[in-house]
Amino acid sequence: MNKNLIPENYNSQNLVNMWRDYIDWDKRRIGEENFLVNQLRKYNVKKVFDAALGDGCDSIYLIKQGFDVISNEIDKIFLNKALEHAKSENIELKTTSLDWRELDKELLEKSFDAVLCLGNSLTYLFTEKNQIDVLNQFRRILRNKSIFIIDERNYQYILDNRKEILKGNFRYSGRYIYCGKKVHNYPVEISDQKVKFEIVDKRTGKKDHFIVYPFKRGEMKNLLSKASFKSVEQFSDFKSGEDINADFYQYVCVK
Numbered sequence: 352m353n354k355n356l357i358p359e360n361y362n363s364q365n366l367v368n369m370w371r372d373y374i375d376w377d378k379r380r381i382g383e384e385n386f387l388v389n390q391l392r393k394y395n396v397k398k399v400f401d402a403a404l405g406d407g408c409d410s411i412y413l414i415k416q417g418f419d420v421i422s423n424e425i426d427k428i429f430l431n432k433a434l435e436h437a438k439s440e441n442i443e444l445k446t447t448s449l450d451w452r453e454l455d456k457e458l459l460e461k462s463f464d465a466v467l468c469l470g471n472s473l474t475y476l477f478t479e480k481n482q483i484d485v486l487n488q489f490r491r492i493l494r495n496k497s498i499f500i501i502d503e504r505n506y507q508y509i510l511d512n513r514k515e516i517l518k519g520n521f522r523y524s525g526r527y528i529y530c531g532k533k534v535h536n537y538p539v540e541i542s543d544q545k546v547k548f549e550i551v552d553k554r555t556g557k558k559d560h561f562i563v564y565p566f567k568r569g570e571m572k573n574l575l576s577k578a579s580f581k582s583v584e585q586f587s588d589f590k591s592g593e594d595i596n597a598d599f600y601q602y603v604c605v606k
């Protein structure tokens with residue numbers, strides 16, 4: 352494999368083992384209040400491309416809800432974890448293992464009714480060129496009038512409050528997306544170019560970290576419009592509109 356195409360962030364087995372407790376699968380569902388399924392049904396979606404399978408949380412849920420899901424995971428450690436979770440629930444995953452920047456090598460144009468890039472995943476790409484290239488790749492595999500759903504953390508809050516946060520005062524409701532109480536995370540380094548998060552299992556003291564690109568306020572919307580989506584609707588912690596105090600933002604984009 353071309354080394355340049357491996358994601359900037361390698362996930363360790365240690366990190367992946369913590370992921371389910373970091374999400375808290377049940378609480379993720381409570382926090383989103385059927386947002387995902389409601390959006391997919393609103394647009395008559397049948398075939399879904401889950402671009403960032405992770406440990407399987409959303410793909411397994413959507414398959415159980417009756418959607419035809421292709422789950423993509425480039426990271427073998429995450430992929431194996433998701434397959435293990437699916438097996439224990441008697442669910443069969445249909446998987447690909449593609450770098451988002453190269454979807455066109457294997458996936459046909461206009462072949463999905465929805466593409467999902469969830470769990471704050473685009474943040475793993477650091478340059479605007481890569482981010483836009485990938486959004487164009489996602490858009491390419493969508494049928495006309497079908498939808499792309501992406502989310503992001505409220506990084507502007509982190510950038511604006513970096514001093515306080517680094518002193519240990521990180522405001523985070525824990526009700527959305529990453530809801531675990533046993534495993535939690537917080538920024539330990541903050542700059543306009545990157546944020547390093549430490550992730551800790553409170554029971555064992557085991558730690559890991561990941562480094563991500565902090566989108567500024569308005570930046571994601573700007574990228575989505577550069578990628579030529581016809582319409583983009585913003586949600587804040589799953590409620591319509593922009594709330595500067597939200598933990599996460601969601602965008603439903605129509606091709």
Ligand SMILES: C[S@@+](CC[C@H](N)C(=O)[O-])C[C@H]1O[C@@H](n2cnc3c(N)ncnc32)[C@H](O)[C@@H]1O
Nearest residue numbers: 358403404405425426449450451469470472475
């Ligand atoms: C923060 S995890 C989110 C996983 C899952 N969606 C969730 O909600 O827990 C980020 C995901 O993005 C994937 N990823 C990062 N860069 C990628 C790339 N260039 N191509 C494909 N997948 C990538 C990682 O492998 C990982 O699955």
